[in-house]
Amino acid sequence: PRLWRLNSSVMKQLLETLTEGMQGPCVSAQKCLLEANLHEFCGRILCLGAEDYCKSNGKAEFHWVVDGDGTPTMLDDESMHVIKFDRDLVVSSKLLDLLLVKKAAVHCLMAMLEGCSDRTTYRTVMDGLDVSTLV
Numbered sequence: 001p002r003l004w005r006l007n008s009s010v011m012k013q014l015l016e017t018l019t020e021g022m023q024g025p026c027v028s029a030q031k032c033l034l035e036a037n038l039h040e041f042c043g044r045i046l047c048l049g050a051e052d053y054c055k056s057n058g059k060a061e062f063h064w065v066v067d068g069d070g071t072p073t074m075l076d077d078e079s080m081h082v083i084k085f086d087r088d089l090v091v092s093s094k095l096l097d098l099l100l101v102k103k104a105a106v107h108c109l110m111a112m113l114e115g116c117s118d119r120t121t122y123r124t125v126m127d128g129l130d131v132s133t134l135v
Contacts, residue, residue, distance in 0.1 A: 008097040009061045011045070015104035022108075025115035034121065039112060040128040042105040047133040053098045060092035062100065072096055 018038065022029045064072040072093075113125060 007061070008094075008101050011101045012104045015042070015045075015101070015108045019104070019108045019111040022111040023114060025111070027115075030112055030114070030116070030121075034112060034124060037128065039109060039125045042109050043129040045105040046102055047130050048098065048102070050095050050098060054094045060094045060097050062097050063092055064096050074100065 018033060022033060063075045065075055066072050074096075109125060113122065116122070
């Protein structure tokens with residue numbers, strides 16, 4: 001099934017939690033989440049089109065400040081009140097939110113393969129990704 005709607009803050013936290021659980025590496029957690037097809041779910045997130053996401057989801061959930069070189073940095077609630085910066089440079093962008101979740105999905109996939117030398121596991125993860133859509 002195609003994924004087209006998600007809550008970016010919840011999804012980011014979920015992926016970060018699962019990633020932490022697999023790191024170390026924890027082979028039993030990696031195996032369990034591989035058997036639960038987490039790699040396929042991460043693949044659907046990576047293939048989620050920006051246009052569909054931006055049209056279907058509500059407002060942006062995170063605040064970003066853009067550096068002088070154009071690099072966006074996410075601001076958390078604490079930094080919104082503590083750090084001094086030009087408020088005109090703060091943006092809310094659903095596209096940046098989506099990219100943050102996609103980054104968390106990549107980290108999750110990397111944790112799933114951390115310390116792994118089994119070619120079958122690598123093949124299983126690759127088979128769960130639609131590489132033609134990623135390119």
